[in-house]
Amino acid sequence: NAGVTQTPKFRVLKTGQSMTLLCAQDMNHEYMYWYRQDPGMGLRLIHYSVGEGTTAKGEVPDGYNVSRLKKQNFLLGLESAAPSQTSVYFCASRDSGNYEQYFGPGTRLTVT
Amino acid sequence: TQLLEQSPQFLSIQEGENLTVYCNSSSVFSSLQWYRQEPGEGPVLLVTVVTGGEVKKLKRLTFQFGDARKDSSLHITAAQPGDTGLYLCAVRSIIQGAQKLVFGQGTRLTINP
Numbered sequence: 001n002a003g004v005t006q007t008p009k010f011r012v013l014k015t016g017q018s019m020t021l022l023c024a025q026d027m028n029h030e031y032m033y034w035y036r037q038d039p040g041m042g043l044r045l046i047h048y049s050v051g052e053g054t055t056a057k058g059e060v061p062d063g064y065n066v067s068r069l070k071k072q073n074f075l076l077g078l079e080s081a082a083p084s085q086t087s088v089y090f091c092a093s094r095d096s097g098n099y100e101q102y103f104g105p106g107t108r109l110t111v112t
Numbered sequence: 113t114q115l116l117e118q119s120p121q122f123l124s125i126q127e128g129e130n131l132t133v134y135c136n137s138s139s140v141f142s143s144l145q146w147y148r149q150e151p152g153e154g155p156v157l158l159v160t161v162v163t164g165g166e167v168k169k170l171k172r173l174t175f176q177f178g179d180a181r182k183d184s185s186l187h188i189t190a191a192q193p194g195d196t197g198l199y200l201c202a203v204r205s206i207i208q209g210a211q212k213l214v215f216g217q218g219t220r221l222t223i224n225p
Contacts, residue, residue, distance in 0.1 A: 042215040042218055
């Protein structure tokens with residue numbers, strides 16, 4: 001039981017490049033989330049999903065897109081990366097009957 | 113304006129000392145969670161407090177929910193280097209019609225051997 005996994009762990013992009021971050025969970029959770037964590041800002045919600053095929057905007061969605069084609073996977077896309085998107089990205093999931101969120105180990109993204 | 117204010121933002125103490133960190137708000141919440149995040153990892157849930165005045169203990173960690181359910185404290189007795197990490201409080205809040213988890217900015221705790 002791996003819990004929540006994220007790939008890649010580290011990535012460096014040039015401004016304007018695109019990439020996709022993959023989150024996978026093996027706990028059969030309904031809800032999945034993407035956060036970004038910046039110094040002094042805590043965790044801020046980018047997008048979330050309440051089930052397969054559904055997505056919704058969080059607190060800071062601009063510049064990101066997501067997809068949840070399979071229940072176990074939640075993808076975060078950056079179409080045209082900007083230096084302001086340099087951050088650590090965390091994926092999380094939870095069961096519908098429990099408010100505990102399980103987090104992945106994070107992806108450290110640097111945009112130059 | 114932050115929904116949750118955590119203090120202090122940074123705390124560095126010697127092994128064996130006691131400490132308290134705080135999570136404050138002007139809003140009332142049905143529950144509050146504390147997470148710990150170790151360097152290079154994601155946050156892990158420590159405890160959820162639900163009732164005003166509730167006290168929960170987790171080994172040397174004592175969590176208290178304020179009587180009015182607006183604030184919470186985390187007290188660590190005889191801190192150990194393994195307690196080093198970022199401590200985050202979080203609450204459920206309705207944002208844009210949906211219930212989401214909102215985090216404070218965290219207290220970064222360093223325990224020096």
